[in-house]
Amino acid sequence: MPTTLKATTYNNYIDGAWAPSASGETFENRNPANTDDLIGVFQKSTRQDVEAALAAAARAYETWRLVPAPRRAELLFKAAQLIVERKDQFARDMTREMGKVLNETGGDVQEAIDMTFYMAGEGRRMFGQTVPSELRNKFAMSMRQPLGVCSIITPWNFPMAIPSWKIIPALVCGNAVVFKPASQTPLSAVNFVKVLEDAGIPRGVVNMVTGDGDEVGTPLTSHEAVRVVSFTGSTHVGRIVNKAAAPGFKKVHLEMGGKNVIMIMDDADLELAVDGCLWGGFGTTGQRCTAASRVVVHEKVYRRFVEAFVDRAKSLVVGDGLDPKTQMGPSNSESQLQTVMKYVEIGKGEGATLATGGHRLEKGAYARGFFHEPTVFADVDPGMRIAREEIFGPVVSVMSCRSLDEAIAIGNGVEYGLSASIYTQDINRAFTAMRDLYTGIFYVNAPTIGAEVHLPFGGTKNTGNGHREAGVAALDVFSEWKSVYVDFSGRLQRAQIDLEEI
Numbered sequence: 363m364p365t366t367l368k369a370t371t372y373n374n375y376i377d378g379a380w381a382p383s384a385s386g387e388t389f390e391n392r393n394p395a396n397t398d399d400l401i402g403v404f405q406k407s408t409r410q411d412v413e414a415a416l417a418a419a420a421r422a423y424e425t426w427r428l429v430p431a432p433r434r435a436e437l438l439f440k441a442a443q444l445i446v447e448r449k450d451q452f453a454r455d456m457t458r459e460m461g462k463v464l465n466e467t468g469g470d471v472q473e474a475i476d477m478t479f480y481m482a483g484e485g486r487r488m489f490g491q492t493v494p495s496e497l498r499n500k501f502a503m504s505m506r507q508p509l510g511v512c513s514i515i516t517p518w519n520f521p522m523a524i525p526s527w528k529i530i531p532a533l534v535c536g537n538a539v540v541f542k543p544a545s546q547t548p549l550s551a552v553n554f555v556k557v558l559e560d561a562g563i564p565r566g567v568v569n570m571v572t573g574d575g576d577e578v579g580t581p582l583t584s585h586e587a588v589r590v591v592s593f594t595g596s597t598h599v600g601r602i603v604n605k606a607a608a609p610g611f612k613k614v615h616l617e618m619g620g621k622n623v624i625m626i627m628d629d630a631d632l633e634l635a636v637d638g639c640l641w642g643g644f645g646t647t648g649q650r651c652t653a654a655s656r657v658v659v660h661e662k663v664y665r666r667f668v669e670a671f672v673d674r675a676k677s678l679v680v681g682d683g684l685d686p687k688t689q690m691g692p693s694n695s696e697s698q699l700q701t702v703m704k705y706v707e708i709g710k711g712e713g714a715t716l717a718t719g720g721h722r723l724e725k726g727a728y729a730r731g732f733f734h735e736p737t738v739f740a741d742v743d744p745g746m747r748i749a750r751e752e753i754f755g756p757v758v759s760v761m762s763c764r765s766l767d768e769a770i771a772i773g774n775g776v777e778y779g780l781s782a783s784i785y786t787q788d789i790n791r792a793f794t795a796m797r798d799l800y801t802g803i804f805y806v807n808a809p810t811i812g813a814e815v816h817l818p819f820g821g822t823k824n825t826g827n828g829h830r831e832a833g834v835a836a837l838d839v840f841s842e843w844k845s846v847y848v849d850f851s852g853r854l855q856r857a858q859i860d861l862e863e864i
């Protein structure tokens with residue numbers, strides 16, 4: 363049995379101090395590529411810890427909100443620079459704790475850098491509107507104001523990028539946060555919070571509490587001190603979060619599941635499309651909310667595409683993400699792998715053709731990890747569960763279509779609406795698809811993954827609830843508008859009534 367003897371113990375971060383949970387209990391974090399590798403021991407926190415963190419955040423908010431935004435931003439610029447300096451170590455830690463290959467974890471950390479620099483820039487912008495008043499000697503403008511304490515709840519698949527998408531805009535707007543990372547990736551959370559501490563963010567403004575979704579998540583979503591809940595995770599948990607937050611009329615920002623589609627037309631550059639499907643489908647072992655888990659191919663090029671795609675999928679090197687030769691790492695956990703295996707059985711039972719893969723990898727170096735073959739199902743019917751439900755693993759379902767209209771109908775025919783893409787050389791088809799796919803993100807001649815931090819990120823339907831991360835849109839989650847009128851006429855002027863002759 364693996365041992366816990368030499369593991370480092372990591373604490374919660376509450377009110378500027380690293381401290382153990384009141385429960386005295388901890389949980390282990392192990393490497394999904396090799397479960398003998400114990401990464402650390404983390405706090406299994408309780409409601410009591412969350413309440414201490416919320417109280418610290420509420421206190422700190424009262425002074426942080428009054429720090430001028432450009433000064434708040436100076437600390438964030440420092441934080442961004444510190445992440446740059448620690449990037450390599452952070453990427454290695456992340457690969458060890460969640461499995462994706464090193465250049466992808468480097469990308470994850472880079473996204474946190476980009477977001478932190480970008481949002482720090484907002485400290486000197488955060489534009490409101492100044493508009494002419496309809497009355498003489500009256501001034502009219504709008505400004506953003508912070509809301510107070512924000513609960514930040516994040517998944518494990520982007521362990522530093524996603525926390526940065528939420529925490530940094532929250533801070534630049536003048537809020538205080540309590541952060542609960544996924545229990546599979548607490549080390550990346552510790553790394554990120556340590557950066558914020560080292561950059562000089564005052565005590566209590568950022569707090570981190572690790573532990574179970576239920577135990578820690580419930581008070582974070584229902585406590586009266588919380589004004590904003592920003593959650594990224596599954597649609598199932600998002601629904602629980604939404605309900606818990608509703609009675610207190612909290613502002614709730616949800617980013618949830620996906621079942622994203624790549625559409626390949628008969629005029630597409632097929633080699634490029636295969637490259638895109640490989641990266642979109644098997645990048646991060648298919649564990650991206652934007653993963654291209656569905657591919658819809660025009661019948662004229664369908665067979666050619668399937669053959670080339672299957673060939674390339676077969677040749678992917680699966681292994682430990684720390685090994686530079688590895689192209690695809692393990693699933694993140696035994697339960698994630700079990701989900702993958704369950705869907706492989708469902709696909710076979712539904713009558714799809716298992717074109718490659720379909721098995722857990724267990725021999726030799728794979729024995730102590732959660733590895734699975736890159737898997738392609740062909741001849742999939744859009745009604746099958748493998749074509750409709752999020753699997754979150756290295757499984758791609760390929761379908762055939764007769765026209766662009768049919769591809770769009772299939773693309774839209776799922777409960778999610780995060781990302782979609784089309785491969786075509788025809789600008790008319792590209793723009794038609796761009797208009798008609800009801801998703802939050804759309805790509806032309808690129809896969810469904812690859813968002814940049816300065817445009818809005820999020821999805822429609824059961825993927826999101828109308829908010830967006832990233833870009834200036836993120837400021838709308840973490841601030842509220844205040845409209846301000848200043849009457850310098852020295853008399854009562856009634857809007858809509860006391861209008862003077864021109």
Ligand code: NAD
Nearest residue numbers: 516517518543544575579580595596599617618619620651
């Ligand atoms: P998850 O829903 O299981 O967990 C997400 C977070 O919620 C974790 O921190 C978890 O501990 C916490 N949680 C669990 N129960 C809770 C409760 N009752 N109250 C409050 N918090 C609770 O998701 P996951 O397995 O960590 O991540 C995978 C999912 O995330 C996939 O569905 C994926 O599509 C989605 N995701 C979406 C986006 C997006 O931007 N749309 C990005 C990344 C991942």
